[in-house]
Amino acid sequence: MLITIIKRDLKCVSHNLSGAIQPIGFFIIITSLFPLAVTPDPEALQSIAPGIIWISALLATLLALDTLFKEDFIDGTMDQMFIAADSLYVIAFARIISHWLFSGLPLIVMCLVIAMMLHIPAYTFDALIVSLLLGTPTLSMVGSIGAALTVGLRYSGVLLTLITLPLYIPVLIFGASCISADLAGFPWTGQAYLMGAMLVLSITLAPFATAAALRINMS
Amino acid sequence: MSTPIKDTHSIDAHTSQALLSVENLTCERSDAPLFSNLSFSLEKSQSLRILGPNGSGKTTLIRTIAGIHKPALGQIRWSTGPGNRDNSANKPNIAYIGHTTGIRGELTALENLEFYARMTGNLSGMSPTECLEKLNVAHCSKLPCMRLSAGQRQRVALSRLALNQHDLWLLDEPVTSLDDQGIDLLLDLARCHLEAGGMTIYCSHQSIHSGFKNDTEIDLRNFKGDHPQC
Numbered sequence: 001m002l003i004t005i006i007k008r009d010l011k012c013v014s015h016n017l018s019g020a021i022q023p024i025g026f027f028i029i030i031t032s033l034f035p036l037a038v039t040p041d042p043e044a045l046q047s048i049a050p051g052i053i054w055i056s057a058l059l060a061t062l063l064a065l066d067t068l069f070k071e072d073f074i075d076g077t078m079d080q081m082f083i084a085a086d087s088l089y090v091i092a093f094a095r096i097i098s099h100w101l102f103s104g105l106p107l108i109v110m111c112l113v114i115a116m117m118l119h120i121p122a123y124t125f126d127a128l129i130v131s132l133l134l135g136t137p138t139l140s141m142v143g144s145i146g147a148a149l150t151v152g153l154r155y156s157g158v159l160l161t162l163i164t165l166p167l168y169i170p171v172l173i174f175g176a177s178c179i180s181a182d183l184a185g186f187p188w189t190g191q192a193y194l195m196g197a198m199l200v201l202s203i204t205l206a207p208f209a210t211a212a213a214l215r216i217n218m219s
Numbered sequence: 220m221s222t223p224i225k226d227t228h229s230i231d232a233h234t235s236q237a238l239l240s241v242e243n244l245t246c247e248r249s250d251a252p253l254f255s256n257l258s259f260s261l262e263k264s265q266s267l268r269i270l271g272p273n274g275s276g277k278t279t280l281i282r283t284i285a286g287i288h289k290p291a292l293g294q295i296r297w298s299t300g301p302g303n304r305d306n307s308a309n310k311p312n313i314a315y316i317g318h319t320t321g322i323r324g325e326l327t328a329l330e331n332l333e334f335y336a337r338m339t340g341n342l343s344g345m346s347p348t349e350c351l352e353k354l355n356v357a358h359c360s361k362l363p364c365m366r367l368s369a370g371q372r373q374r375v376a377l378s379r380l381a382l383n384q385h386d387l388w389l390l391d392e393p394v395t396s397l398d399d400q401g402i403d404l405l406l407d408l409a410r411c412h413l414e415a416g417g418m419t420i421y422c423s424h425q426s427i428h429s430g431f432k433n434d435t436e437i438d439l440r441n442f443k444g445d446h447p448q449c
Contacts, residue, residue: 076317
């Protein structure tokens with residue numbers, strides 16, 4: 001069931017590529033605005049780069065959250081999947097995985113290019129990638145709760161942002177500090193462990209909350 | 220609570236062969252009861268038509284039987300199982316056609332049907348393409364569904380009915396935007412379904428009941444709640 005839904009989402013994306021590249025395009029644009037607006041000076045950029053990358057990643061994730069359940073909800077596919085699967089948990093989990101595959105994963109690949117643009121030295125790439133690998137699935141998991149709560153609303157973008165962004169703060173703090181610590185030559189494993197803990201916590205609990213929120217909106 | 224008038228057409232809720240029995244069902248929308256103490260039962264090869272004016276709760280009743288809504292009071296029992304929907308071995312095989320088609324616009328008609336074949340199983344022996352042929356939409360199986368007309372999309376949705384031997388069809392205004400040929404094809408499918416022992420619960424403002432044998436009717440006006448409807 002899980003794989004069937006993810007495969008369908010892959011097909012949807014292959015038919016609608018312009019929608020799928022929006023988050024990653026957004027990520028690239030936002031990060032490239034900082035050198036233009038703040039300073040092109042390598043040292044100054046390096047010091048704010050972790051924050052830039054993480055804030056942009058956060059906003060790019062948010063961009064794709066709005067449609068996480070809405071399309072299925074509006075066209076009735078959610079009803080059909082619920083009758084077939086009898087479990088909103090599986091549907092929620094599958095959609096969260098798809099969301100991460102199409103917003104989180106491309107972002108991790110693209111962040112290496114962005115890192116070079118922001119003068120992040122190559123020795124911090126491991127911290128950068130580990131923090132994003134642990135952090136972006138957490139963002140998808142936590143964000144799905146907000147997406148499920150607002151699925152019945154016509155214009156939910158701002159409300160979704162208001163619900164979700166405060167919950168993203170811990171990920172933002174530890175994600176950015178992971179990279180900053182490595183830049184400064186300090187060990188960054190502590191932050192990485194904490195992000196791992198947050199990921200495990202969100203994988204365990206978020207799909208249940210998401211399924212419950214979907215249930216409320218369906219009946 | 221006023222005693223509801225029992226509908227003359229409804230069958231006794233405790234008939235032994237009844238596969239599906241609905242007992243004292245009360246459903247509400249926004250805390251106002253739509254209908255209360257609704258009881259009926261269905262046997263193999265029977266169909267039930269739900270009557271009632273707009274807003275009387277036809278869609279809510281159908282969605283409640285599908286398990287999407289939770290009833291405020293009352294029970295829906297399946298004699299094949301103890302009514303425990305978590306027990307997948309006893310889970311009744313339900314097909315639901317609602318106001319929304321459940322068809323993804325980006326995907327082609329065939330891809331949509333293949334998705335449902337994998338989700339619900341494909342036990343009727345008919346391939347997704349053959350199901351589309353049943354509703355005469357196989358010629359647009361390669362087109363993205365957003366480019367199909369409303370009637371064609373409805374036909375694609377209805378071809379889901381041919382994927383499986385369902386225990387129960389729940390059809391909510393199934394002939395909306397269908398042409399005469401489409402209605403005939405649906406009624407052909409329905410005849411086969413009823414002959415194979417399936418049950419159907421449907422509501423329709425068009426008169427398609429000629430296609431359903433052993434038709435019983437319930438009128439939701441007879442089960443209206445105590446509070447005035449707004």
